[in-house]
Amino acid sequence: MIGVGKIKQYSNVLDKPLTKGKQEVSLSAFAFLFSELVQYNQTQVDNIGELERRLEDAGYAVGARVLELLCHRDKGNRRETRLLNILSFVHSTVWKVLFGKVADSLEKGTEHEDEYMISEKELLVNKFISIPKDMGTFNCGAFVAGIVRGVLDGAGFPAVVTAHFVPMEGQQRPRTTILIKFAEEVLRREARLG
Amino acid sequence: MPPVAPRSGDAIFANVERVNAELFTLTYGAIVRQLLTDLEEVEEVNEQLDQMGYNIGIRLIDEFLAKSNVSRCNDFRETTDVIAKVGFKMFLGVTASVTNWDADGTCCSIVLEDNPLVDFVELPDNCQGLYYCNILSGVIRGALDMVSMKTEVTWLRDVLRGDDVFELQVKLLKHVPEEYPYKDDE
Numbered sequence: 001m002i003g004v005g006k007i008k009q010y011s012n013v014l015d016k017p018l019t020k021g022k023q024e025v026s027l028s029a030f031a032f033l034f035s036e037l038v039q040y041n042q043t044q045v046d047n048i049g050e051l052e053r054r055l056e057d058a059g060y061a062v063g064a065r066v067l068e069l070l071c072h073r074d075k076g077n078r079r080e081t082r083l084l085n086i087l088s089f090v091h092s093t094v095w096k097v098l099f100g101k102v103a104d105s106l107e108k109g110t111e112h113e114d115e116y117m118i119s120e121k122e123l124l125v126n127k128f129i130s131i132p133k134d135m136g137t138f139n140c141g142a143f144v145a146g147i148v149r150g151v152l153d154g155a156g157f158p159a160v161v162t163a164h165f166v167p168m169e170g171q172q173r174p175r176t177t178i179l180i181k182f183a184e185e186v187l188r189r190e191a192r193l194g
Numbered sequence: 195m196p197p198v199a200p201r202s203g204d205a206i207f208a209n210v211e212r213v214n215a216e217l218f219t220l221t222y223g224a225i226v227r228q229l230l231t232d233l234e235e236v237e238e239v240n241e242q243l244d245q246m247g248y249n250i251g252i253r254l255i256d257e258f259l260a261k262s263n264v265s266r267c268n269d270f271r272e273t274t275d276v277i278a279k280v281g282f283k284m285f286l287g288v289t290a291s292v293t294n295w296d297a298d299g300t301c302c303s304i305v306l307e308d309n310p311l312v313d314f315v316e317l318p319d320n321c322q323g324l325y326y327c328n329i330l331s332g333v334i335r336g337a338l339d340m341v342s343m344k345t346e347v348t349w350l351r352d353v354l355r356g357d358d359v360f361e362l363q364v365k366l367l368k369h370v371p372e373e374y375p376y377k378d379d380e
Binding site for chain 1: 207210211212213214215216217218220221222223224225227228229232242246249250253254257284285286287310314329
């Protein structure tokens, strides 16, 4: 029998050594899979808000695990405890691992103290997506917003995270902004830590 | 002009855009988790995963044929060989092997030793009936459907159930003759 016994058997998934994170699959494979995630969820909802919420839920499950994985593999089980550090971790480390590059920008909201924005000219999940007119402002970036919320929540920075299209001059496709609005307790704790 | 030589799985994979396998793995895990929450029975989840795979397969075959330069396969044996050596490598970055052919060449096993879908995965006790990677059987079935081969794809072995490899049995049910969408005399 070809190949029998080449996989080392582990009685428990926790005994199995973690991958180095260098393995890749084709972008098409991910795009097809993500397309099915969106289409399946379309059959489960009545409106756009509900669809975005379900995509965000799926993303949250990814984000929570990404945080565990990266903290264990790259940071010796340490987690960021300061607001700007965790934002920088998401914008650079998490983005680079998941999407192969650092996010285009990380900015503080001008109108509200508790808001931050991560912007991306072309979000990976939106690469092969075209939104029909009847679906209005629907943004598949809700999945990525969920990932961000999962990471932040797991690190102890609860926040409301949403994805929005922002039109750009001279560009056919709008960029996507992930808007992060932190819970009041996070800002209070940050002020206390000075 | 001479026909373009078919490309190896490695050559294609080296030239396509790629993403981190962990994003793919965790996204698939999130899908399975959502299905388990939404659907009552594990068997329904298996069916839904197979259907999702089928939906992917009927679209994925176009990209496969466009990028691989594979010409028409002579028989089912050659077809499964191309799936294992080129298809799996091109999309998932892993290579499979084909074994256990029956006498009339209509049934075989595709054996996967490496499977990016199952990193970080362990089946809980209440999911022992779940074929976690059932999406793959749907993909193969859907892709072959588009090239006129009706097949039945079933799991024989599964690492998540304690086996040493993943083994898919692919059975050719019938070769559908190709029909043109028009009549010659029109």
